[in-house]
Amino acid sequence: MDEATFWTLLELSGTEPHERVDWLTTKLASLPPPDIADFQVLLDHIRGRADTWTHWGAAHLVLDGCSDDGFFYFLGWLVGLGHARFTAIAADPDALADVDLVGRLATTDADTWPAGGPLGWEDLDYVARDAYRLRTGEYHGLDTALAARGHEPMVSPEPDGDPWDFDSLPELLRRLPRLSTLFADRVAHG
Structure with a gap:
């Protein structure tokens, strides 16, 4: 499988997270184990x-706080946005300001959000593992296959760059000016 096929599968999977996971798992389970x-x-x-x-x-600002697990699931959600949006946001996190749901969150009280937050896709992490098990019957088969390739699956964030104070107004304005404007009330009261 190449990257174009990966993105095609994600984009064909729909929009509702649970249905997407089911579709992706079923589709992947129909492919050869190396795929x-x-x-x-x-x-x-x-x-x-x-x-x-x-x-x-950016996740910390938009989600009104973000743990390492929350950020990891946020990264899955970003991938789920599709190739074009993900690419834009990967290049410039401030491009999150262009995502409709992010704009709606700016005017919604975080206490009313669903459990697990609105910008996370934890279940994406289990798609390949479940598909591999369905395809081969091997419970740890994917782990074995990945280890044979020398690939260690990503299980938590390991951010590049230098850490900074997510609650620092000058840093937010410098690094994320559009999101800071969108979430001005939160930034002002952070």
Whole structure:
């Protein structure tokens, strides 16, 4: 599987997270096991493009706080936006300001959000593993296949760049000017 196929599968999977996971798992389970392993390798590689301290700062601002697990699931959600949007946001985290849902969150009280937050896709992490198990019957088969390739799956963020204070108004304005404007009330009261 190449990166174009990866993005095609994600974009064909729909929009509702649980339905997307079911569709992706079923679709991947119909492929040869090496393609399923490729999907996981590509997911890790692509997610890593946005695994930076500035992206984490953007998630922290938009989500009104963001743990390491929350940021990891946020990265999955970013991948789920599709190739074009992900690429734009990976290049510039401030481009999150162009995402409709992010704009709606700017005017919504965080206490009313669903459990797990509105910008996370944890279940994407299990798609390849479940598909591999369905395809081969091997519970740890994907782990074995990835280890044979020398690939260690990404299980938590390891951000690139230098850490910074996500609650610092000057840093937010410098690094994320559009998001800071969109979430001005939160920034002012942070």
